[in-house]
Amino acid sequence: xxxxxxxxxxxxxxxxxxxxxxxxxxxxxxxxxxxxxxxxxxxxxxxxxxxxxxxxxxxxxxxxxxxxxxxxxxxxxxxxxxxxxxx
Numbered sequence: 001x002x003x004x005x006x007x008x009x010x011x012x013x014x015x016x017x018x019x020x021x022x023x024x025x026x027x028x029x030x031x032x033x034x035x036x037x038x039x040x041x042x043x044x045x046x047x048x049x050x051x052x053x054x055x056x057x058x059x060x061x062x063x064x065x066x067x068x069x070x071x072x073x074x075x076x077x078x079x080x081x082x083x084x085x086x087x
Contacts, residue, residue, distance in 0.1 A: 009047070012069075013040030020073025028081035035077055042073035 017039015021028060028035070046069030050056040055064040 009043055010040055013043035015039070016043045016046075016069045016073045017077075019070050020075075020077050023070060023074040024078045024081070028077055030077070030081050030084055034080060038076040038080060039073045042076055043069050046072050 014036050017036040020039055020042060021035045046065060047056060050062065050065035050068055056062060058064075
């Protein structure tokens with residue numbers, strides 16, 4: 001992966017993290033930086049999984065990859081928010 005690809009992944013990850021947080025219902029008591037970090041990780045993992053199943057390079061917008069990334073971010077936000085609520 002080239003340096004531009006890494007920067008693109010980080011920027012997309014920040015957006016994915018914000019979208020993932022919006023998808024999760026209720027209030028999440030986690031800092032925004034953690035939400036964004038979850039988004040970056042979800043974007044990278046989602047891209048890797050999309051490449052494994054062969055849906056990472058389609059014509060136009062890669063909707064399946066994008067939905068996969070948002071779902072992973074939402075799951076990560078919900079998991080971390082749930083873990084932080086417990087005493």
